[in-house]
Amino acid sequence: MIVGLTGGIGSGKTTVAKMFQQLGIAIFVADxxxxxxxxxxxxxxxxxxxxxxxxxxxxxxxxxxxxxxxxxxxxxxxxxxxxxxxxxxxxxxxxxxxxxxxTPYIIYEAAIIFEKKLQDRFDYTIIVTAPKEVKIQRVVQRDQISKEEVADRMKNQWSDNKKIKLADFQIENKDLELTKKNVLQLHKHLLSLVNA
CATH class of the missing domain: 3.40.50.300 (P-loop containing nucleotide triphosphate hydrolases)
Incomplete structure (x- = not known):
């Protein structure tokens, strides 16, 4: 089973992917x-x-x-x-x-799954979201660029709301402990789908 994992810039999709990896799932990071x-x-x-x-x-x-x-x-x-x-x-x-x-399923992590209409290549898709201010803060710290530059990059990506409508599952990534719990829950659910 192949699961697509996506999210806008600064949503923390890589962090979420690593959480799945710690649960023993193979991760392919397209970037x-x-x-x-x-x-x-x-x-x-x-x-x-x-x-x-x-x-x-x-x-x-x-x-x-x-x-x-x-x-x-x-x-x-x-x-x-x-x-x-x-x-x-x-x-x-x-x-x-x-x-x-x-591994029971694999995750393909990419930023523009929905923009490129690639969702049909996956059995399921997960969208990682975070509040806009949180995303901007993360990218400013990570890439050492200005808020304006982050906003420019965001303009090239679809809004979370647009992606949520297309995704099978959503993980909000604001609080790491909560994110971990949600990843574990979703992992168990995906395993049940593999074995169904």
């Missing part, structure tokens, strides 16, 4: 795998140069993520082109990865 592919694939480097110019690869031979982020968050078409380079490769890698897992 992390995308980063690895971007760093290690010469083919992707060539396509990035084609899209952003030579300065996109830094002196260490790695993609300049800050430069890419600065450009794509302001330009939806550029973001779309970047996604067309990265997403199909992540999807291919996931297919190979999933065959090697042997």
């Amino acid at each position: 992390t795998e995308a980063k690895k592919l971007m760093e290690n694939s010469a083919e992707i480097h060539q396509e990035l140069i084609g899209l952003f110019g030579k300065e996109v690869i830094d002196e260490n031979g790695l993609p300049n993520r800050k430069l890419i982020a600065g450009k794509v968050f302001k330009d939806k078409q550029l973001l779309e082109k970047l996604n067309q380079i990265i997403h199909p490769r992540v999807a291919d890698y996931f297919q190979k990865w999933k065959k090697k897992q042997n």
